[in-house]
Amino acid sequence: xxxxxxxxxxxxxxxxxxxxxxxxxxxxxxxxxxxxxxxxxxxxxxxxxxxxxxxxxxxxxxxxxxxxxxxxxxxxxxxxxxxxxxxxxxxxxxxxxxxxxxxxxxxxxxxxxxxxxxxxxxxxxxxxxxxxxxxxxxxxxxxxxxxxxxxxxxxxxxxxxxxxxxxxxxxxxxxxxxxxxxxxxxxxxxxxxxxxxxxxxxxxxxxxxxxxxxxxxxxxxxxxxxxxxxxxxxxxxxxxxxxxxxxxxxxxxxxxxxxxxxxxx
Amino acid sequence: xxxxxxxxxxxxxxxxxxxxxxxxxxxxxxxxxxxxxxxxxxxxxxxxxxxxxxxxxxxxxxxxxxxxxxxxxxxxxxxxxxxxxxxxxxxxxxxxxxxxxxxxxxxxxxxxxxxxxxxxxxxxxxxxxxxxxxxxxxxxxxxxxxxxxxxxxxxxxxxxxxxxxxxxxxxxxxxxxxxxxxxxxxxxxxxxxxxxxxxxxxxxxxxxxxxxxxxxxxxxxxxxxxxxxxxxxxxxxxxxxxxxxxxxxxxxxxxxxxxxxxxxx
Numbered sequence: 194x195x196x197x198x199x200x201x202x203x204x205x206x207x208x209x210x211x212x213x214x215x216x217x218x219x220x221x222x223x224x225x226x227x228x229x230x231x232x233x234x235x236x237x238x239x240x241x242x243x244x245x246x247x248x249x250x251x252x253x254x255x256x257x258x259x260x261x262x263x264x265x266x267x268x269x270x271x272x273x274x275x276x277x278x279x280x281x282x283x284x285x286x287x288x289x290x291x292x293x294x295x296x297x298x299x300x301x302x303x304x305x306x307x308x309x310x311x312x313x314x315x316x317x318x319x320x321x322x323x324x325x326x327x328x329x330x331x332x333x334x335x336x337x338x339x340x341x342x343x344x345x346x347x348x349x350x351x352x353x354x355x356x357x358x359x360x361x362x363x364x365x366x367x368x369x370x371x372x373x374x375x376x377x378x379x380x381x382x383x384x385x386x387x388x389x390x391x392x393x394x395x396x397x398x399x400x401x402x403x404x405x406x407x408x409x410x411x412x413x414x415x416x417x418x419x420x421x422x423x424x425x426x427x428x429x430x431x432x433x434x435x436x437x438x439x440x441x442x443x444x445x446x447x448x449x450x451x452x453x454x455x456x457x458x
Numbered sequence: 459x460x461x462x463x464x465x466x467x468x469x470x471x472x473x474x475x476x477x478x479x480x481x482x483x484x485x486x487x488x489x490x491x492x493x494x495x496x497x498x499x500x501x502x503x504x505x506x507x508x509x510x511x512x513x514x515x516x517x518x519x520x521x522x523x524x525x526x527x528x529x530x531x532x533x534x535x536x537x538x539x540x541x542x543x544x545x546x547x548x549x550x551x552x553x554x555x556x557x558x559x560x561x562x563x564x565x566x567x568x569x570x571x572x573x574x575x576x577x578x579x580x581x582x583x584x585x586x587x588x589x590x591x592x593x594x595x596x597x598x599x600x601x602x603x604x605x606x607x608x609x610x611x612x613x614x615x616x617x618x619x620x621x622x623x624x625x626x627x628x629x630x631x632x633x634x635x636x637x638x639x640x641x642x643x644x645x646x647x648x649x650x651x652x653x654x655x656x657x658x659x660x661x662x663x664x665x666x667x668x669x670x671x672x673x674x675x676x677x678x679x680x681x682x683x684x685x686x687x688x689x690x691x692x693x694x695x696x697x698x699x700x701x702x703x704x705x706x707x708x709x710x711x712x713x714x715x716x717x718x719x720x721x722x723x
Contacts, residue, residue, distance in 0.1 A: 203476050204571055211573065212480065212509070213473035244477070281573060283581030289703060292584070293710045302711075306469055306578040306668050308476065308546060308571035311587065316548030317569060319557070322576065323595070327618060328588050347616070353592060403571050438554060445558045446567075 195300045197269040199282040199292065201307020202228075204403025206235040207244060210277075214305040218245040222272030225265050227252045229363045230287050231279035231310065232426045234401060249277070254364060262291040269300045281309035313402045314356060314428050317409060319442025320397075324433065326353035331374040331429070332360045333367070341374075342381040345431045346389040352434035359427055368425035371398040372418050375429070379414070390414065390431065395456075397430040397447060398422055411447035460565045462534040464547040464557065466572020467491075469668025470498055472506040475542075479570040483510040487537030490530050492517045494628045495552050496544035496575065497691045499666060514542070519629060527556040534565045546574035578667045579621060579693045582674060584707025585662075589698065591618035596639045596694070597625045598632070607646040610696045611654040617699035624692055633690035636663040637683050640694070644679070655679065655696065660721075662695040662712060663687055676714035 198217050203209025210218075218224055224247045228236060242249055256264060268274045282288060282304055295302050315322050326348035329341045341357055348355045359369035378390045390396075392415040400408040400422040408422045432439075435453075443449035463482050468474025475483075483489055489512045493501060507514055521529060533539045547553060547569055560567050580587050591613030594606045610620045624634035643655045655661075657680040665673040665687040673687045697704075700718075708714035 201573065203573075206478075208478035208481065209476050209571075211468050211474050211476055213471075215477065216473065281577040281581050283584070284577050284587050286586050286703070289584055289707050293706055296710045303670075304578075304582060306474075306573035306581065308466065308468070308573055309577035311577050312546040312549050312574035313569075313571040316546055316571065319548070319554055321551050322549050323593050326592055327590065327616075330588070351592075351612070405568075438551070441558055442554050445561045 194273050195270055196273045196303070197265065197295045197300050198273070198275045198303045198305060199288060200275050200277050200305040201281045202233060202277050202279050203307035204280065204310065204313060205233055205401070207237055207241040209233070209308060209403060211305060211307060214307065215245060217305055218247055218275050218277065220273065221247065221275040223268040223274045224249045224277065225252050225274070226250070226277040227257060228279055229254050230285045232361055232363055232368060233279050234424060234426065235404065257287065257291065261294065265291065266295060266298060266300070269295055270298060281307050284309045284311055308403065310358070310402060310428065311356065314399050314430070317399060317402050317407060318397050318430055319446050320354055320430065320432065320439050321436060324354050325356055326351060328356045328358065330358040330360055331369060331377060333369055334373065334377060337377060339381050339385070342378055342385065342389055345378070346387055349389065349433050354433050355431045357429040357431065359429065361426065368427070370425070371400070371422055371427045371429055375414055375418055395432060395453065397432065397443065398427065399430070400424070400427040409447045411443040411449035459538050460535055461538045461568070462530065462560045462565050463538070463540045463568045463570060464553060465540050465542050465570040466546045467498060467542050467544050468572035469545065469575065469578060470666070471500040472502055472509060474498070474573060474668060476570060476572060479572065480510060482570055483512055483540050483542065485538065486512065486540040488533040488539045489514045489542065490517050490539070491515070491542040492522060493544055494519050495550045497626055497628055497633060498544050499689060499691065500669065522552065522556065526559065530556065531560060531563060531565070534560055535563060546572050549574045549576055573668065575623070575667060575691070575693065576621065579664050579695070582664060582667050582672060583662050583695055584711050585619055585695065585697065585704050586701060589619050590621055591616060593621045593623065595623040595625055596634060596642060598634055599638065599642060602642060604646050604650070607643055607650065607654055610643070611652055614654065614698050619698050620696045622694040622696065624694065626691065633692070635690070636665070636687055636692045636694055640679055640683055660697060660718065662697065662708065663692065664695070665689070665692040674712045676708040676712035
């Protein structure tokens with residue numbers, strides 16, 4: 194059967210995959226995996242191969258983006274093939290072109306979803322999902338951009354929260370941290386002076402969501418800059434208007450200062 | 459150990475849970491479940507109990523919202539307790555109060571994430587996650603509200619897509635459909651006349667995401683009103699400005715008309 198199934202690995206390690214995803218992998222003729230679009234900090238390929246009973250071919254960015262996933266498409270034209278991807282497969286847009294090309298070649302495509310960093314970070318924070326505006330990624334300093342600042346500004350004007358993902362280059366083991374992300378936003382603030390993010394602006398940092406020891410801290414930027422969140426991956430939330438239940442959640446789950454209650458109606 | 463673990467069931471059926479979530483359930487002293495905040499159309503409690511080897515106590519809305527989850531908190535004060543929840547546990551805000559109360563009682567809380575309808579619908583559509591604005595839920599007609607229309611309008615002005623979840627009352631087996639959702643938006647349009655949604659507006663309907671036979675159709679509203687999406691759960695996307703890759707994805711995955719190419723730069 195000519196078939197390509199995109200399977201989400203979920204978060205953190207080899208146990209983030211769904212039961213359905215593992216069954217699809219066991220039943221596949223060929224299994225491929227990429228773990229460069231997102232970091233699964235405790236993932237073990239050896240353990241995953243043990244669980245699935247399948248030899249997994251690990252793919253590089255080059256295999257998928259420069260050679261357009263040729264090795265995957267060729268396998269999918271011969272039989273049932275799975276491509277294992279961190280999180281929920283199409284939250285990063287990287288693989289959409291591959292899915293289009295497969296369909297063009299007459300290969301049926303399906304998706305087995307996994308837990309995504311997007312819903313996980315929002316859920317862990319206790320903030321309300323429907324109060325988030327557009328999501329943005331903060332790039333590395335060498336690609337300094339005003340876009341994240343502008344997105345936060347636009348969302349705040351509507352009272353909405355902003356989820357800021359932080360860029361990563363897994364092949365170079367480089368992961369943008371909460372501190373660096375905040376410093377970049379402050380640098381843009383010094384230039385634009387729109388008072389979008391200042392040292393006394395309230396923000397939420399989240400690290401290693403989906404692991405056994407996620408780190409979550411809500412405080413003013415000045416304090417977050419000094420907070421030790423531990424290792425990657427990390428993300429940042431810039432809240433808009435807070436509902437009192439959101440304040441209680443941040444105090445209870447994220448160690449926010451009690452005085453936060455006084456700033457919320 | 460006094461502990462309450464919120465475990466995401468993911469999508470569609472008992473195989474949507476992660477391997478980690480199943481392990482947590484097996485290791486628990488008490489297991490509770492609610493499946494009213496979202497519909498898992500092919501879920502079998504019997505199969506889940508077989509997989510987990512645990513007797514699961516099914517909870518009603520009344521148990522969790524009127525009695526504030528007392529039965530869950532009492533169990534968590536005696537030993538390791540899991541509460542199984544559809545999707546990713548805190549995408550619906552229903553259980554945030556329970557988590558706060560548990561922490562107040564000195565019960566440690568953790569989350570095992572699952573696939574959420576939010577990232578799954580966006581991923582299945584082929585649209586780009588970072589181009590979505592605020593998410594909204596379209597209520598039942600008896601609760602007719604202008605909010606969804608206004609959110610779509612606001613997002614569109616910024617070129618952003620809107621994910622519209624459709625309301626459900628699982629205890630009454632009532633599920634708002636794509637057609638009814640569109641009809642409500644058109645009713646608001648007739649009143650407000652801001653040209654946010656018309657019969658020739660382009661939209662995307664999605665049904666049963668995460669199942670073996672999800673239904674996805676992109677077309678003008680007039681056509682979607684007549685399209686048979688099959689059973690629930692269903693959702694709706696009102697796109698803002700489309701990138702050419704998004705157009706190709708909608709043509710390839712969602713049967714969008716080829717002429718959609720001509721409307722996009």
